Amino acid sequence: MGERVALLVTCLVDQIMPEVGVATVRLLRRAGYEVDFPTDQTCCGQPFFNSGFRDQAIKLAKRAIEIFEDYSAVVLPSGSCTTMIRAEYPHVLEPWLDWHQRARRLAAKTFELSEFLVHQAHWQPLAAANAPSVTYHDSCHMNRMLHLKQEPRALLSAAGCTLVEMAESDRCCGFGGLFSIRMPEVSNAMTAEKLRRAASVETDLLVTADPGCLMQMRGLIKNTHLRAEHLAVVLEEITR
Amino acid sequence: MNGATFKQFRSGAARATTDSQLQGAIDRATERFRTHRVDALAELPDADALRDQLKAIRSATLARLADHLETFERQAQAAGAHVYWAQDGEEAVQIVIDIARQHNARLAVKSKSMATEEIHLNHALSAAGITPVETDLGEWIIQLAGEPPSHIIGPALHKTRAQVAELFSREVGRPLPPDDIPMLTAEARRLLREKFLAADIGISGANLGVAETGSVVLVTNEGNGRLVTSAPAVHIAVMGIEKIAPTWDDAAVWLSLLARSATGQPLSIYTSAITGPARPDDPDGPREVHIILLDNGRSQQLGTSFEEVLQCIRCGACLNVCPVYQEAGGHSYGNPYSGPIGAVVAPLLFGLESHEALPHASSLCGACLEACPVRIDLPRMLLELRGDEVSERIIPWPERFAEQSAAFVMGHVRLYRFLTGLARFFQRPLARHSSIRIPRRLNPAGERELPALAQRSFRAMWDEIE
Numbered sequence: 001m002g003e004r005v006a007l008l009v010t011c012l013v014d015q016i017m018p019e020v021g022v023a024t025v026r027l028l029r030r031a032g033y034e035v036d037f038p039t040d041q042t043c044c045g046q047p048f049f050n051s052g053f054r055d056q057a058i059k060l061a062k063r064a065i066e067i068f069e070d071y072s073a074v075v076l077p078s079g080s081c082t083t084m085i086r087a088e089y090p091h092v093l094e095p096w097l098d099w100h101q102r103a104r105r106l107a108a109k110t111f112e113l114s115e116f117l118v119h120q121a122h123w124q125p126l127a128a129a130n131a132p133s134v135t136y137h138d139s140c141h142m143n144r145m146l147h148l149k150q151e152p153r154a155l156l157s158a159a160g161c162t163l164v165e166m167a168e169s170d171r172c173c174g175f176g177g178l179f180s181i182r183m184p185e186v187s188n189a190m191t192a193e194k195l196r197r198a199a200s201v202e203t204d205l206l207v208t209a210d211p212g213c214l215m216q217m218r219g220l221i222k223n224t225h226l227r228a229e230h231l232a233v234v235l236e237e238i239t240r
Numbered sequence: 241m242n243g244a245t246f247k248q249f250r251s252g253a254a255r256a257t258t259d260s261q262l263q264g265a266i267d268r269a270t271e272r273f274r275t276h277r278v279d280a281l282a283e284l285p286d287a288d289a290l291r292d293q294l295k296a297i298r299s300a301t302l303a304r305l306a307d308h309l310e311t312f313e314r315q316a317q318a319a320g321a322h323v324y325w326a327q328d329g330e331e332a333v334q335i336v337i338d339i340a341r342q343h344n345a346r347l348a349v350k351s352k353s354m355a356t357e358e359i360h361l362n363h364a365l366s367a368a369g370i371t372p373v374e375t376d377l378g379e380w381i382i383q384l385a386g387e388p389p390s391h392i393i394g395p396a397l398h399k400t401r402a403q404v405a406e407l408f409s410r411e412v413g414r415p416l417p418p419d420d421i422p423m424l425t426a427e428a429r430r431l432l433r434e435k436f437l438a439a440d441i442g443i444s445g446a447n448l449g450v451a452e453t454g455s456v457v458l459v460t461n462e463g464n465g466r467l468v469t470s471a472p473a474v475h476i477a478v479m480g481i482e483k484i485a486p487t488w489d490d491a492a493v494w495l496s497l498l499a500r501s502a503t504g505q506p507l508s509i510y511t512s513a514i515t516g517p518a519r520p521d522d523p524d525g526p527r528e529v530h531i532i533l534l535d536n537g538r539s540q541q542l543g544t545s546f547e548e549v550l551q552c553i554r555c556g557a558c559l560n561v562c563p564v565y566q567e568a569g570g571h572s573y574g575n576p577y578s579g580p581i582g583a584v585v586a587p588l589l590f591g592l593e594s595h596e597a598l599p600h601a602s603s604l605c606g607a608c609l610e611a612c613p614v615r616i617d618l619p620r621m622l623l624e625l626r627g628d629e630v631s632e633r634i635i636p637w638p639e640r641f642a643e644q645s646a647a648f649v650m651g652h653v654r655l656y657r658f659l660t661g662l663a664r665f666f667q668r669p670l671a672r673h674s675s676i677r678i679p680r681r682l683n684p685a686g687e688r689e690l691p692a693l694a695q696r697s698f699r700a701m702w703d704e705i706e
Contacts, residue, residue: 009698009699011650013698014697014698014699015660015693015694015697015698016691016692016693016694017691017694018694018696018697018698018700018701019694021698021701021702022698022701022705025705026705026706037699037702039653039699039702040653041653042649042650042651042653042656043650045647045650047646048643048646048647049623050604050623050626051626051630051643052599052623052625052626052627052628052629052630052635053627053630053643053644053647054627054630056643056644056647057647059647059651060647060650060651063651140603140604140605140606140607141606144605144606144607144609144610145606170607171563172563172603172605172607174563174603175603176602176603176604176605177603177604179600179602179603179604180603180685180688181684181685182246182600183249183250183253183564183597183600183601184684184685184686184688185250185253185254185257185567185686186253186257186564186567186568186601187603187685187688188257188685188686188687188688189257189567190563190564190567190603191688193563193566193567215691216688218675218689218691219675219685219688219689219690219691220687220688220689222689
């Protein structure tokens with residue numbers, strides 16, 4: 001058995017799309033890791049943080065730090081939740097020196113899945129003959145805060161997928177957490193714009209690395225010929 | 241323009257998203273601005289370094305704003321201009337009206353100015369018996385339509401050609417063809433020229449003021465700014481106190497990024513610097529120049545975590561990249577400042593409670609921060625305003641209760657497991673093909689399908705993964 005990593009599966013994956021978590025575990029095992037799933041985990045606190053409920057976010061941040069800080073690495077199938085831990089935990093915990101340092105230590109060993117596979121595991125999937133052509137949606141936090149644009153594309157290409165780039169692949173899908181419920185008219189119009197761009201390139205598979213974007217786009221995808229899938233699921237299937 | 245509560249913003253946005261003419265107009269305009277901006281920045285040897293330099297200039301200026309403003313006042317007075325300090329919009333409006341009355345002014349021509357929009361100057365002038373005429377084509381169009389601006393630099397970008405032709409036809413009293421753009425602009429030019437020559441005073445804003453010479457700098461494309469500030473005998477400039485460049489070297493950096501970020505031009509067609517009134521031997525120019533330094537809530541941001549927002553140079557780049565602005569349109573924001581910058585500025589200047597929706601009018605996608613020439617961290621400030629809404633109890637109690645309860649559940653894994661299990665059981669009659677089927681009017685997400693909880697959670701499957 002290889003090195004042990006912890007999976008922070010995220011609450012959306014845990015409750016709504018567990019297949020993404022399953023695929024993540026299999027990919028990490030394929031890359032030579034032993035995966036642990038600390039069952040006390042719930043939510044990283046981002047929904048509360050983004051709504052201005054700072055105290056609540058701080059409590060959940062401390063909780064997650066306690067659960068995950070003893071692992072040598074933490075992997076998430078979500079660019080957005082990774083951003084919460086990497087960028088916001090140290091920030092919200094700044095007033096408490098001890099917690100701030102613990103947050104920074106955790107931030108330094110927390111990785112988004114594609115980032116982990118490319119830069120930590122140096123895992124190269126074998127190219128599959130029947131790999132589909134895909135278009136990739138850059139989720140906002142993963143792209144603009146973590147600067148992970150090439151990593152998911154590199155994995156998809158290595159696995160044999162043909163990448164067809166849509167116009168403005170980095171345009172927001174309209175999710176924005178509770179924004180999608182507070183402002184459904186605008187949110188849905190944004191999603192329609194996104195899907196219009198995705199649907200106008202030659203593929204029927206829309207891939208993203210964030211469960212939030214996936215849930216949002218799936219909510220309106222029946223108006224298109226597209227299917228939306230998480231990066232982990234696509235990669236896991238074609239590299240079996 | 242009466243605020244942006246959730247109800248107001250959402251109903252405005254709902255109208256905007258279903259108005260295909262409006263959507264087409266916004267999409268075309270913002271896309272043009274976006275591409276031109278990227279091309280114009282690419283022409284610079286190192287646009288990023290220049291942005292960093294402007295950021296440093298702006299932040300250093302704000303750190304000593306009072307000193308720079310006093311220098312500006314001294315230098316402007318030395319050049320022969322009158323300088324006034326207006327604490328709020330009312331004071332500024334009164335100063336303008338007093339000057340106008342001293343000159344028995346009946347007609348005022350105006351060049352485009354967000355500061356005068358902010359203080360509703362046109363309304364006050366009309367009430368005082370002084371007719372204001374906007375001379376920037378876009379501003380004139382919305383003045384004729386009786387509407388507020390929908391974009392910081394393209395105030396009428398929501399108007400189609402046909403709508404403009406209709407407004408102009410009404411103004412000239414005969415039908416003008418919507419397809420003949422040269423004719424429409426020629427008509428506008430003819431009508432506005434008459435106003436320039438007849439006007440008693442000219443009112444402008446200020447893109448920036450240069451402290452070392454006491455100059456007001458105006459950036460325009462139509463040349464109307466020059467006529468407004470030179471044809472009438474009196475020129476009044478209304479300038480936000482944050483728009484100060486200490487030196488012309490600083491102004492040069494500012495100007496090299498302003499037009500590029502706004503319209504994608506290296507410079508706008510006209511960049512005018514006004515330093516005092518006409519000298520005795522000048523062939524033309526105003527006999528009097530009055531500069532009103534407008535605070536209106538700005539100085540309150542100094543030294544707070546919102547000070548950064550005062551670095552804004554009002555280029556509108558954040559509007560053009562904002563997916564929320566593109567769908568909701570400028571009018572939904574309920575004040576003259578729309579888009580991401582408006583979502584931060586309006587609650588700070590005009591009140592958080594009456595603009596409660598604006599901090600939430602963002603998916604926090606970060607495109608604004610990426611595009612801002614001064615790299616203002618608007619997402620951070622939106623988050624902070626959301627936090628203020630929670631601590632000031634502007635967020636209604638049902639939502640506070642829901643968020644606090646949800647956070648409590650997330651803090652107790654056994655409760656989380658129990659409640660998600662319960663939800664899994666009760667969703668059964670509604671769950672079909674992994675989504676929840678509920679009547680659309682009951683669906684908080686509107687036409688978007690909400691996901692059902694998976695039949696089994698990941699944690700239930702964890703032990704069995706092969």
